[in-house]
Amino acid sequence: MDSSLTVIVLVILGGMGLIVGSFLNVVIYRVPLGLSIVSPGSACPSCHAPISPRDNIPVLSWLLLRARCRSCGAHISARYPLVEAATALLWVALGWWAIGETIDPVLPLLLVIASAGVALTMIDIDHHRLPDAIVLPLYPVTVVGLAFAGLVSHSWPLASTAIGAGVWLLLIGGLWLLTGGRGMGFGDVKLAPVLGATLGWIGVGAALVGLLAAFVLGGLVGIVLLASGRAGRKAKLPFGPFLLIGALVGLFIGAGLWDSYVASLGL
Numbered sequence: 618m619d620s621s622l623t624v625i626v627l628v629i630l631g632g633m634g635l636i637v638g639s640f641l642n643v644v645i646y647r648v649p650l651g652l653s654i655v656s657p658g659s660a661c662p663s664c665h666a667p668i669s670p671r672d673n674i675p676v677l678s679w680l681l682l683r684a685r686c687r688s689c690g691a692h693i694s695a696r697y698p699l700v701e702a703a704t705a706l707l708w709v710a711l712g713w714w715a716i717g718e719t720i721d722p723v724l725p726l727l728l729v730i731a732s733a734g735v736a737l738t739m740i741d742i743d744h745h746r747l748p749d750a751i752v753l754p755l756y757p758v759t760v761v762g763l764a765f766a767g768l769v770s771h772s773w774p775l776a777s778t779a780i781g782a783g784v785w786l787l788l789i790g791g792l793w794l795l796t797g798g799r800g801m802g803f804g805d806v807k808l809a810p811v812l813g814a815t816l817g818w819i820g821v822g823a824a825l826v827g828l829l830a831a832f833v834l835g836g837l838v839g840i841v842l843l844a845s846g847r848a849g850r851k852a853k854l855p856f857g858p859f860l861l862i863g864a865l866v867g868l869f870i871g872a873g874l875w876d877s878y879v880a881s882l883g884l
Contacts, residue, residue, distance in 0.1 A: 627712050635676060661689060726759060790809065804854070808860060816864060
């Protein structure tokens with residue numbers, strides 16, 4: 618794809634990511650509480666005054682308001698613009714990955730899963746759970762997204778997709794069974810096949826490296842928290858974020874790492 622067109626596409630993706638990130642802030646707050654994500658409209662959590670459209674521009678409004686509510690002056694957490702910015706960066710990064718001579722048709726699915734992943738990460742950190750309201754809809758979305766990618770690309774890597782989903786489910790589900798749910802939550806088990814299948818569509822190497830990365834990252838963070846005294850041996854560490862970050866690692870560098878590993882074995 619022409620470089621100027623690539624820049625235009627990435628800018629559009631970044632802008633759309635900001636808008637989606639603003640919506641994800643609503644999802645992150647309301648879904649764990651069982652509240653509607655449609656109504657009522659956004660309001661200040663302190664004074665409950667409705668937020669006007671001019672004060673709801675992603676990132677920019679937070680900066681212009683100097684992190685204060687226009688109505689009551691209460692502090693607005695930096696978490697809101699950070700979620701918006703992180704989502705935008707993810708959309709740009711995924712667009713960059715998908716753009717070659719054409720745009721990889723799996724991109725729409727990746728954008729949906731990444732956006733859901735931002736919400737799931739924050740909810741898991743806050744509440745130590747991955748809500749079914751977000752995880753379960755990803756199953757039909759993944760089927761439709763992969764079917765769309767197959768129809769457009771005329772490529773159907775179903776074997777590697779099944780391997781990816783199976784390996785992620787067997788390992789995460791097996792650990793959940795072996796530890797009686799103490800090692801990780803059942804939400805992690807339900808999320809695993811979605812991530813494994815999507816990475817498997819891209820390649821077995823992406824799926825395997827992504828899963829390994831999740832455990833390596835989780836282990837390293839756990840060690841750091843223990844060594845620093847910020848967590849005890851019995852403390853529960855939300856594993857969903859590591860599954861999602863590991864999936865990103867598998868997506869971006871998994872295939873290359875796997876090919877290098879296989880080549881080093883002379884296979």
